[in-house]
Amino acid sequence: MVLDVGVGIGRIAKSIVNEGYQYFIGIDISTKILDIVGSNLCTCSNIELVMADINDFIPTDTFDLTCSVLTSLHIEEKEKALRIIFHSLEDNRLFVLSVSKDDDWFDYGSRKVKLHPIELEEYVCIFLSTGFQIQSLQ
């Protein structure tokens, strides 16, 4: 069972689903985005798309793999979110986090979105204090 935190329009979801996982849950805080990903993934089965803030999403001991690509920048309470993700995984399962180095704001043209970037060292501290073991940093 796979969880994608901040599924967006399904860019990462598509390739995960094609790998043949039994069940995929994608969560996103935006209903507009979920409408788009719903139609992008409409041919895929065993997929659940949930409108949720990661900081309120709390099934425990459920997932074999959780990923989050470029979503952490949007999350201010990172330690809380990573603790929830840690507890949502079954024991010794994998979490893949991908972030980029960004400015404090992302400019969409018509609107600007506040981002919450932190340094790699801060991520490492939060991961370790949350209970994760780090396998690889790239």
Ligand SMILES: C[S@@+](CC[C@H](N)C(=O)[O-])C[C@H]1O[C@@H](n2cnc3c(N)ncnc32)[C@H](O)[C@@H]1O
């Ligand atoms: C930059 S997009 C990345 C989407 C996708 N992971 C990708 O790489 O294509 C970040 C996504 O995270 C979602 N998001 C932001 N804050 C969130 C939160 N607290 N909980 C769940 N999703 C969130 C946004 O709505 C957006 O769809």
